[in-house]
Structures are given as C-alpha cells and as structure tokens.
Amino acid sequence: MPESKFDKIYADLKNKIETKVFSFNSFLPSENELTKIYSSSRTTIRRALSELIIRGYIQTNQGSRIRVIYEPIERNIFKIGGIESFKEAAIRNGFSYDTKVVHLEKIVADEKIATRTSFKIGDELYDVLRIRYINNKALILDKNYFLVSVAKNLTEEIAKKSIYDYLENELKIKIMTSKRKMTTELANLEDKTYLELENYNCLAIVSGRVFNSDGIQFEYTESRHRPDYFCFEDTAIRHKFNG
Amino acid sequence: MPESKFDKIYADLKNKIETKVFSFNSFLPSENELTKIYSSSRTTIRRALSELIIRGYIQTNQGSRIRVIYEPIERNIFKIGGIESFKEAAIRNGFSYDTKVVHLEKIVADEKIATRTSFKIGDELYDVLRIRYINNKALILDKNYFLVSVAKNLTEEIAKKSIYDYLENELKIKIMTSKRKMTTELANLEDKTYLELENYNCLAIVSGRVFNSDGIQFEYTESRHRPDYFCFEDTAIRHKFNG
DNA sequence: GCCGATTTGTCCGTATGTATC
DNA sequence: CGATACATACGGACAAATCGG
Numbered sequence: 001m002p003e004s005k006f007d008k009i010y011a012d013l014k015n016k017i018e019t020k021v022f023s024f025n026s027f028l029p030s031e032n033e034l035t036k037i038y039s040s041s042r043t044t045i046r047r048a049l050s051e052l053i054i055r056g057y058i059q060t061n062q063g064s065r066i067r068v069i070y071e072p073i074e075r076n077i078f079k080i081g082g083i084e085s086f087k088e089a090a091i092r093n094g095f096s097y098d099t100k101v102v103h104l105e106k107i108v109a110d111e112k113i114a115t116r117t118s119f120k121i122g123d124e125l126y127d128v129l130r131i132r133y134i135n136n137k138a139l140i141l142d143k144n145y146f147l148v149s150v151a152k153n154l155t156e157e158i159a160k161k162s163i164y165d166y167l168e169n170e171l172k173i174k175i176m177t178s179k180r181k182m183t184t185e186l187a188n189l190e191d192k193t194y195l196e197l198e199n200y201n202c203l204a205i206v207s208g209r210v211f212n213s214d215g216i217q218f219e220y221t222e223s224r225h226r227p228d229y230f231c232f233e234d235t236a237i238r239h240k241f242n243g
Numbered sequence: 244m245p246e247s248k249f250d251k252i253y254a255d256l257k258n259k260i261e262t263k264v265f266s267f268n269s270f271l272p273s274e275n276e277l278t279k280i281y282s283s284s285r286t287t288i289r290r291a292l293s294e295l296i297i298r299g300y301i302q303t304n305q306g307s308r309i310r311v312i313y314e315p316i317e318r319n320i321f322k323i324g325g326i327e328s329f330k331e332a333a334i335r336n337g338f339s340y341d342t343k344v345v346h347l348e349k350i351v352a353d354e355k356i357a358t359r360t361s362f363k364i365g366d367e368l369y370d371v372l373r374i375r376y377i378n379n380k381a382l383i384l385d386k387n388y389f390l391v392s393v394a395k396n397l398t399e400e401i402a403k404k405s406i407y408d409y410l411e412n413e414l415k416i417k418i419m420t421s422k423r424k425m426t427t428e429l430a431n432l433e434d435k436t437y438l439e440l441e442n443y444n445c446l447a448i449v450s451g452r453v454f455n456s457d458g459i460q461f462e463y464t465e466s467r468h469r470p471d472y473f474c475f476e477d478t479a480i481r482h483k484f485n486g
Numbered sequence: 487g488c489c490g491a492t493t494t495g496t497c498c499g500t501a502t503g504t505a506t507c
Numbered sequence: 508c509g510a511t512a513c514a515t516a517c518g519g520a521c522a523a524a525t526c527g528g
Binding site (some may be wrong): 030031032046059060062063065066195213 | 511512513514525
Binding site (some may be wrong): 025053054056059061064067068069072112118174176177178179180182183184185186197199200201203204208211213215220225227228230231232234235236237 | 270297299302304307310311312314361394417419420421422424425426427428429442443444445446447451454455456458468471473474475476477478479481
C-alpha cells in the first residue's frame with residue numbers, strides 16, 4: 001500500500017508500465033509534464049523515477065527522454081530479487097506449498113557456527129530447520145539462526161506459519177537491511193537426507209544476514225534450493241539512484 | 244573518479260568507513276553536521292547517504308542516527324555484485340588470469356537463440372565464446388552475443404583484450420542498464436569440453452541483457468562459472484533509496 | 487509515561503549545468 | 508544554433524520517529 005506521495009506516483013507509473021499503458025521502448029512523459037499530471041514538485045517525481053530505474057523499469061539519459069525497458073517475460077520459477085518470501089513466490093507462480101519444521105532448538109554458537117553466521121562464539125541462538133515443499137516436492141531447505149535475545153519465545157507453531165510476521169507484528173522488530181550472498185555448493189548429507197535432489201549434486205544457496213534498527217544482526221539464514229527451482233534477479237545501473 | 248559533489252562526499256564517507264574512521268555499529272555525524280563538514284546542502288548529503296545505504300554501508304531509521312553496518316570480511320572468490328568485470332575481480336583477489344577466444348563469428352539468430360537471448364529471429368549477431376583462466380585453471384566460460392548493427396567490426400583481437408573498452412571508448416556506446424539473472428544449471432557438453440569441472444555436475448550461471456542509451460538490447464551475455472569460484476552479493480533494504 | 491530536543495523522512499520551489507535532438 | 512530534457516545543487520518548511528530527562 002503506497003503511503004507517501006512519491007510512492008503513490010511510483011506505484012501508479014509501475015502499474016501503467018506493467019499494463020502496457022507505457023509499453024516497452026516507448027517514452028514516459030517528461031519530468032515537467034509529470035509534475036503537472038501528478039501535481040507535485042520535480043523532486044518528488046524524480047524520487048519516484050529513481051525507484052523505477054533501480055528496479056529495471058525505465059532508464060534515463062541526460063538530454064533524452066525517459067525510456068521504458070520493462071518487458072513482462074520472466075517465466076521463472078523462483079525469483080529472489082527484492083525481498084520475496086517463499087510463500088509469496090509460491091503464490092505468484094500458482095504452486096501449492098507447504099512447510100515442515102524439522103527442528104527448532106536453542107543452541108550456543110561454537111566457533112564453526114560463529115564463522116559461518118557472523119554471530120559471536122557463545123551467543124544463544126534459535127536453530128531452525130525447515131523443509132519447503134512446492135507441489136509436494138521437497139525442494140528447499142531453510143536453515144535459520146535467530147538471536148534468542150531478540151527473537152524471544154520462538155515456537156514451532158510460529159515457525160510453521162511465518163517467523164517474520166511474528167517478529168514484525170508481535171515483537172515490533174524493524175527489519176532494516178539484509179546482506180545476501182548467492183553461491184552454489186555441493187550437496188551435503190543433510191541436503192541429501194531432506195531434499196529430493198534427483199541427479200543434481202549441487203545446490204543454489206542464498207545466505208543472508210539480517211539487521212534490525214539497532215544495527216544488530218539478529219538473524220542468519222540459509223536457503224538451499226534445488227537448482228532447477230531457483231532464479232536470482234538483479235538490475236545493474238550505471239551509477240545513480242536518485243535522478 | 245568522483246565528479247559531482249555528492250559523489251565526492253559518497254566516496255569520502257565510504258573510504259572513512261572502510262578504513263574504520265567510522266567503525267562497525269558506530270554512528271556517522273548527523274545530516275546537519277555533515278552539511279557543515281562538507282559545506283553542502285542537506286539534499287546533497289542525503290544523496291550521498293542513499294548510495295551508502297544501497298551498498299550496505301549504513302542504515303538509517305527516522306529519529307535515530309545513521310548507523311554503520313559495514314564489515315570488511317568478504318573472503319570471497321568471485322564477487323558479482325555491482326558491475327565487476329572478470330579482470331577486475333581477478334585483480335582484486337590477486338589471481339593471475341588469462342582469456343582464450345574459442346571463436347568469434349557472425350551468425351543469424353534462429354528461434355532457439357532468440358528465445359534464450361531475447362533477440363529477434365533473423366537478427367545478425369556476433370557470437371563470441373571465451374574461456375577465462377584463473378591461476379591457470381579454466382573456470383569460467385563466457386558466451387556473448389552482440390548485435391552486429393551496434394557492435395560494429397568486432398575482432399578476435401578486441402575480444403582477447405576487452406570488448407567493453409572498445410564499445411565504450413571507440414564506438415562511444417553508452418551502456419546504461421543490465422538486467423541479470425543468476426541460476427544454477429547442469430553442465431552441458433560445451434561446459435565439460437572447455438572447463439575443468441572436477442566433480443561438479445552443475446554450474447553457476449549469470450546471464451544478462453545489456454541496454455544502450457537508445458533502449459536497444461545490444462548484448463546478451465552468459466557467464467558459466469565453476470561453483471566454487473563464484474559468489475553473488477546483494478543488499479536488500481526496506482524500501483527507499485533517496486533518503 | 488509525558489514532553490521537548492534531536493534526527494531522519496517527505497515535499498516544495500528555484501537556479502544552473504549539460505547532453506540530446 | 509536554439510529548444511528541450513535530464514542532472515546537480517541549494518534552502519526552507521513541516522511531519523514523524525527516537526531518545527533522554
């Protein structure tokens with residue numbers, strides 16, 4: 001739901017592009033025209049445009065007009081650009097989905113875990129392991145570690161539904177930044193045990209460190225995907241973000 | 244090389260964070276203080292800050308101060324966040340590197356190629372295949388397709404050095420936007436022929452569509468990496484970019 | 487728990503520079 | 508060359524969240 005003015009303008013333009021009111025390789029109205037259309041300042045218009053640029057909807061070039069470079073395509077399976085959750089991605093693709101909690105237990109970080117997760121040795125953590133089923137196939141293994149001091153009173157019940165709903169709405173934690181890495185690794189014993197890997201011996205892995213508004217990394221997460229149900233999207237732009 | 248004012252401020256703050264003048268989990272001076280330090284308007288300061296936010300150096304939260312969340316780590320091998328070229332990544336990691344051009348030939352896009360590359364059937368393309376050696380091991384297979392009408396007169400000589408230097412500096416093409424996808428796929432015959440895959444049967448693949456300032460997709464590129472020499476980095480933030 | 491000071495978030499209007507057409 | 512369009516920068520105003528007393 002758009003709240004601020006620039007966000008409404010962004011959402012409106014995004015929608016018009018997606019529904020081909022502004023089609024691929026056509027131009028948007030100029031910034032000056034947009035200020036009239038939306039009754040706003042040029043600053044606000046440019047703020048909205050910069051979001052469209054970052055997300056690969058348009059590109060701008062000094063002197064020329066604002067060009068639409070969005071195409072619908074993307075027949076993808078599992079897109080992980082932005083912050084789409086497992087559930088959202090499954091819904092978007094029209095798949096059935098289910099989650100099974102293998103375990104949820106309190107542990108204390110040893111050196112090995114500390115190195116991998118960027119927590120400190122001795123930190124008390126919730127260790128959560130979940131299997132994600134898509135169309136009844138075990139395709140994703142989710143490993144999560146949460147700081148017990150932040151994610152208080154986590155239960156299997158919550159893990160089965162949505163941990164993030166709980167953190168944001170119940171505990172009022174503000175999730176600010178997530179630093180993620182995408183790698184490909186050989187399948188380990190755990191992967192082979194819980195997932196249906198068929199003839200793949202590798203996995204696509206997205207690991208992430210999540211920070212709250214206190215600058216505390218309170219979560220480390222590792223999503224291990226069977227390769228054919230995985231896609232990471234990204235738009236790289238020249239060098240600017242606001243204008 | 245920083246040019247604009249906000250870019251200089253960005254570069255200076257980034258440097259001070261990387262050299263721990265502002266260390267992890269400490270605060271930057273407030274926006275008002277920064278306007279005095281850099282003798283600039285708050286708008287310009289915020290423009291610089293927004294770049295730091297996107298790149299995961301800092302995070303902001305209304306009411307509280309600007310927190311540094313950058314840590315050096317990154318013992319990575321091959322990072323592909325931003326737009327780091329093969330050569331830059333190799334240099335950054337202190338590796339030796341070499342490129343071998345397997346072939347460079349003109350082709351006409353058939354249906355299969357058109358589907359994969361988003362070019363149109365009948366488009367005349369340069370088809371370039373290169374092997375990237377790191378520390379004398381064949382680890383990356385680069386497949387590129389360029390529109391002949393844009394990337395005029397491409398030669399093996401140029402492909403051996405840097406195609407992008409040629410496009411940007413000789414042909415004066417403005418490279419604007421690159422839409423990329425990261426996937427993991429089973430190795431095909433070509434991969435097995437040219438790369439030293441050892442026991443991996445999968446590859447990490449970055450494919451990208453590159454647009455020039457005319458909104459024309461003039462390149463499709465596919466980098467096929469042996470998994471252990473690959474890492475894709477990303478920072479996801481709440482919802483804002485300029486402020 | 488309230489209040490006031492501080493800090494970031496949003497928005498406006500304007501001016502000037504510079505690339506494109 | 509002039510007109511148009513985007514890029515950069517300034518300064519001011521108010522809103523909303525945070526934090527300390």
